[in-house]
Amino acid sequence: MNSGTSNLVINEELREIIMTRTFDAPRELVYRVWTDVQYIPRWWGPREYKTVVEKNDVQPGGLWRFIQYDPKSNEFAFNGEYRLVEPPEKLVYTFDYEGNPGHIIVETVTFEEKDGQTIVTSIDRFQTMDDLHGMLEAGMEKGATDSYERLTELLREVQRVR
Amino acid sequence: MNVYSAIADPTRRKILELLAERGPLPAAAIARQFQISPPAVSQHLKTLREANLVVVEKRAQQRIYSINTGAMHDLEVWAGRMAQLWKQRFDAIDEILAAEKQKTAVGTSPEAASPE
Numbered sequence: 001m002n003s004g005t006s007n008l009v010i011n012e013e014l015r016e017i018i019m020t021r022t023f024d025a026p027r028e029l030v031y032r033v034w035t036d037v038q039y040i041p042r043w044w045g046p047r048e049y050k051t052v053v054e055k056n057d058v059q060p061g062g063l064w065r066f067i068q069y070d071p072k073s074n075e076f077a078f079n080g081e082y083r084l085v086e087p088p089e090k091l092v093y094t095f096d097y098e099g100n101p102g103h104i105i106v107e108t109v110t111f112e113e114k115d116g117q118t119i120v121t122s123i124d125r126f127q128t129m130d131d132l133h134g135m136l137e138a139g140m141e142k143g144a145t146d147s148y149e150r151l152t153e154l155l156r157e158v159q160r161v162r
Numbered sequence: 163m164n165v166y167s168a169i170a171d172p173t174r175r176k177i178l179e180l181l182a183e184r185g186p187l188p189a190a191a192i193a194r195q196f197q198i199s200p201p202a203v204s205q206h207l208k209t210l211r212e213a214n215l216v217v218v219e220k221r222a223q224q225r226i227y228s229i230n231t232g233a234m235h236d237l238e239v240w241a242g243r244m245a246q247l248w249k250q251r252f253d254a255i256d257e258i259l260a261a262e263k264q265k266t267a268v269g270t271s272p273e274a275a276s277p278e
Contacts, residue, residue: 017244019244019245019248019252021248021252023252023255023256023259024256024259025259025262025263029259029262029263030255030259033255033258033259033262034255039258042254042258043251043254043255043258044251046247046250047250047254120252122248124244
């Protein structure tokens, strides 16, 4: 459980992927970085993309909309709705890619404090397997490769959910 | 799609890794790499075959197994992409947290600011 290592788990039946990471910081601060518009553009998108927060209304029923710009200024917009907001412990929100709308993911994030560190667990849950495939086909084909090396790497990352 | 449950098993992941590293192998050669019985290995190979993760080719008396890279593709793309995105996010958050803690440390007592 070292700080700095992440862990990926795939659960097929629930159509979930689960990521965990331990941060060496108090929970209030991690939660603030997660939800405050001042910080979101600095971590939410891929490094080489620019992220603009159009709105982020962190309360139950509140909407969010983020826009990403790739280096060629192509625009990718995402939006969703906060379903559960329990600062600084838990967030549940929906996630929809506007380039291929309707394949909604529900993302649940929990913040757990332990010995001054914070364990963040993010669960991405697809509504259906079709949604998962829709997401794949949504033009984010970056990194598509069948190299054995990457495959081996992936297999090491994937773990069974108990 | 049962690809995900097929690779959830550690032995089956090892079989795939072995095939990824060494290329096509006869069933007997695969079985030799494991402590479990050859029939148990066969059962795992059957599961992988049904999930379309490996393909089998009969050559004389041998059954040669190899990875079906096509079927691995979806899973690889999805899981790889998500893992990569989350890792990037977490790394970026780490940096922000370090910077914020630095800021907080300035102006507080040396005791509070000292590293553990």
